[in-house]
Amino acid sequence: MNERNTTNTRTVALxxxxxxxxxxxxxxxxxxxxxxxxxxxxxxYKTIDGKNTSLYMQREILNIKDRLIHVDYKNHNTLDNTSIYYNPGGHILYMRTIQYIK
Structure with a gap:
């Protein structure tokens, strides 16, 4: 496992x-x-037609460009990209299982 520094904060993505x-x-x-x-x-990054857009690291790793496909984290740590997985249940199932921090 490696750490990838982000450029704008002191956060580190795994x-x-x-x-x-x-x-x-x-x-x-x-x-x-x-x-x-x-x-x-x-x-x-820029799209083929020259528009500026962005891409999440977890989607880059799993090669998922479709925004309707949900990607989730096994340990709910959004900067731990070693524990990502494709969630075929989509957003509705995700919203049922999410843990909100209050």
């Missing part, structure tokens, strides 16, 4: 060794989600 080498070619930043009360690792 990634598997086999993912680290190709992830380090991009500039990652931490994005705080106030609704979820947690940080996510993201990067900016």
């Amino acid at each position: 990634v598997d060794d086999e993912d680290y080498e190709w992830l380090k070619q991009y500039k990652w930043y931490a994005r705080y989600d106030p609704k979820m009360k947690s940080y996510y690792a993201k990067r900016a």
Whole structure:
């Protein structure tokens, strides 16, 4: 397991060794989600038609571009990209199982 530093905060995203080498070619930043009360690792890129957009690290690792497909964390740590998995139940199942921090 390796740590990938984000550029804008002092946060660190955890990634598997086999993912680290190709992830380090991009500039990652931490994005705080106030609704979820947690940080996510993201990067900016341009689409084929020249539009600016961003991509979450967990989606990059799993190669999931469709925003309707939900990606979840086994340990609910959004910066631990070693514990991500595809959640076929989608957003409704996710909302039933999520743990909110109050």
